[in-house]
Amino acid sequence: MTELVTMSLDRRIAEVTLRRPEKLNAMSRLLMKSLAAIIANISNDCSLRCVVITGAGSAFSAGADIAELRKLTPGNAEQFIRLLHTACQAIRDCPVPVIAKIDGPCLGGALELAASCDMRAASERSTFAMPEVQIGIPSVIEAALLPRLMGWGRASELLYTGRTLTAKEALSFGILEKVVSPEDLDHAIAGWTDAISSAGPKVIRAQKSLMRRWEQLMIDDAIEAGVAYFQEACTNDEPQIALK
Incomplete structure (x- = not known):
């Protein structure tokens, strides 16, 4: 078939x-x-x-x-x-x-x-x-x-x-x-x-997740959610590698 x-x-x-x-x-x-x-x-x-x-x-x-x-x-x-x-x-x-x-x-x-x-x-x-x-x-x-x-x-x-x-x-x-x-x-x-593909895999997945949350949140809550994602991004090595 x-x-x-x-x-x-x-x-x-x-x-x-x-x-x-x-x-x-x-x-x-x-x-x-x-x-x-x-x-x-x-x-x-x-x-x-x-x-x-x-x-x-x-x-x-x-x-x-x-x-x-x-x-x-x-x-x-x-x-x-x-x-x-x-x-x-x-x-x-x-x-x-x-x-x-x-x-x-x-x-x-x-x-x-x-x-x-x-x-x-x-x-x-x-x-x-x-x-x-x-x-x-x-x-x-x-x-x-x-x-x-x-x-x-x-x-x-x-x-x-x-x-x-x-x-x-x-x-x-x-x-x-x-x-x-x-x-x-x-x-x-x-x-x-x-x-x-040129961006880090973790940050792309984080951005997709955050954008899906933005669809469901009021604007003030959406902004606040981004703060947590920003902080989380700094717990892995992708920013340091990209900024070298």
Whole structure:
């Protein structure tokens, strides 16, 4: 049986690839389970520095598998959507930065996966949409991250209309950090992974942990939390090595 999600490791950087190219990497139950398991497993690797998530073929992912959506009932709908949430949560809980490398359509649940990543870069031919309302269901779970990325007005436009954004529009909306030609996408990602790898592994993990806490804290508490992280950083040798 063909693996629906694969992982390769090079220089302590993991590349996780969705592999249903014949279905534009549409997310079936099995694919979502596999993705969550792989991310959770590599998160236990203490030598890991960074994770890149991408899609095989001509799409990042077309989102949830339409064939499986057609079979949803009140009895199985919660189980289905929790599988996607579990995959997104595994990405958010990963202790190192996770980067979405997007080349092609990134729709619905796939955009929620991308929003769960720390950074996102896309090729110019990529497209983005949250079309759920057009098929009778609201955008849920990690769609809640979108207003934080782009603001409430733009998130409302995206979610209420289901309109499709070009890569340049997604960049202007705040969904993406980089848009490049398809030929330059690997180079753009490498710029990030090289910079992350050049920093100490402890400080990168500390920064990821602190940024996740910032999401949940009021501003004064977030500032105070940073003081403890600063003090903790001075208990290891990374600052002294970097400052020599």
